[in-house]
Amino acid sequence: MAEERKIQVDEMGLVFGKTMIIFTVLGVIMMVIPAILYFLGIRPYIPLAEVSKYWTGSAAEFWRQVKGFEVHGYGWIFKNLGYMDTLSMLGVLLLMITPLISMLAAVFKAPSLTYRILLLVGAAEFIISLLFKTK
């Protein structure tokens, strides 16, 4: 196993991995704790019984049935953070942007300008994709 320690691993990869594990753990915690409270029946935006009644329909049909409207954008999450089920979606949001944060952290340890550019292009596309989705 001593030989295992001699392996050359990119510093860029190590920073990427360390950043990723921190934000993944945070994201999972932010997602799971409110969800447990939700499962216990504390402050639901959509009660569990309603969810299981309508989850056989498409996402659009589901929202029309339970709330009388369709969901577009991230607004439904931020407007309802007082409810446990929507609060847990913040954790999903953090998990979604964790690769972006990891890429940006890795930029500082990139072995060359080419890799710095590649990581920044990837990060920029990531942000554009997210912004495009809020339209």
Add this chain to the structure above:
Amino acid sequence: MEWSIILFIFTLLIGIISPVSGVGGGVLFVPLSTIIFPFHVDFIRGAGLVMAVTSALSSVPYLTKIGLANIRIFALMAPVMIITSVVGGIIGLKVTSAFPGGKYYIEIMLGAIILLVFAVMMLSKRLEFPEVRDEEVDGWSRALGLRGEWFEPSLGRIVRFQVKNTPLSLVVFAIIGFVAGMFGLGAGWANVPVLNMLMGAPIKVATATSMLIITANAPAIGIYLTKGAILPSIVIPAVVGITIGARIGAKVAEIIKPVFVRWMVLAILFLAGFMNVIKGLQGLGVIPHIIPGA
């Protein structure tokens, strides 16, 4: 509540298999869940994508540290896959909402794609330790230093590798990103053969780097989130199950025999593909109901 418990156990098992096989949780979860669970395919695809990404996020740090997940290949492929996976996700949701019976067409297409992947993996010879000679290394790979090394316990030594066919692989990864986003699959099912057979990465490097590349699909989660297709009662048990399973699976991946991984994945893919095609055809009334509950 009972569905949530079944879902947790189901995804725990998928989580263990996922890093071992390099097949993201989504490709196993989505097709099997459409058969087992009562949820609409929109919610299953949304949960599948969150699971695939979370599973990858959980195992990648360790796989990077031991040299199996290659950040250099990721840095090159990520910009291509991010864009195409989002486009695929948009089109996938439009199909189910705009066409009557769209859900069944999606299931049939999903099944057909999985069976295609099965055929490719079955007929092709996967290479545990492929040799990529210096003269085979393309200009891009050489210029970017697309190589690496890891300690292989089964050989008791450090294995070094380099890759080839980089430009062609970029095109293939663009297509994979589109299909993965469309079906909420993650992309490990296709990443592994491309990295292994086209680029010449050793099978363990291919499976680990595939997990790394799957994280580039994360923006597609936004598509499902903004349509309200991610529900805590489905996503939470699934993600908790796969997160715990993936931590176990990442350790198992280090010691397990590659040939076992291959046969396990092939069996699951065939079952999942076949069942989805049957389920879609049942839904359209083309064949009588032969799968109970589907």
